[in-house]
Amino acid sequence: MTPAAFFARCRRDPKTGCLIYCGARCGGGYGEVRHPGGRREVAHRFAWKLAGRRITKKRPELRHTCDCRPCVELGHLRAGTHAQNMADMARKRRGRRSRRRLPPGVQPNRGDGSGKGYQARVSLGGRRLHLGTFPSIAEALAAVDGALGRA
Numbered sequence: 659m660t661p662a663a664f665f666a667r668c669r670r671d672p673k674t675g676c677l678i679y680c681g682a683r684c685g686g687g688y689g690e691v692r693h694p695g696g697r698r699e700v701a702h703r704f705a706w707k708l709a710g711r712r713i714t715k716k717r718p719e720l721r722h723t724c725d726c727r728p729c730v731e732l733g734h735l736r737a738g739t740h741a742q743n744m745a746d747m748a749r750k751r752r753g754r755r756s757r758r759r760l761p762p763g764v765q766p767n768r769g770d771g772s773g774k775g776y777q778a779r780v781s782l783g784g785r786r787l788h789l790g791t792f793p794s795i796a797e798a799l800a801a802v803d804g805a806l807g808r809a
């Protein structure tokens with residue numbers, strides 16, 4: 659595929675700055691370039707090489723800093739080792755979990771099977787008290803604070 663044909667298939671996302679490859683996708687959700695003769699290449703690696711950058715044995719993997727797999731914006735790509743790539747993914751997974759971290763005493767409502775709302779529980783005098791189910795974290799936390807005399 660020629661550079662012109664390649665970039666004709668790309669669209670800039672004005673919100674993220676990503677340059678999205680709108681051609682074929684391979685199984686993992688990455689863009690896929692098909693060369694004459696049937697050889698296939700992942701679109702962001704192709705873009706990397708078009709820009710004259712090399713993929714070395716030492717740093718064989720290209721990572722997306724933007725988490726957008728079909729993105730071919732060079733500014734969003736970093737060459738790195740497989741270990742760095744894995745560490746990156748682990749960090750992002752941890753990040754997602756920590757956003758869901760709840761204050762002590764508050765937990766997702768699993769009691770009635772609806773999966774909605776938050777349960778408030780406290781330990782008072784060695785006994786677990788269930789304070790009820792609340793629609794928001796703030797209300798559940800207020801109940802916990804109230805029961806503990808912190809309100």
Ligand SMILES: [Zn+2]
Pocket residue numbers: 674675676677724725726729730731734
């Ligand atoms: Zn991007």
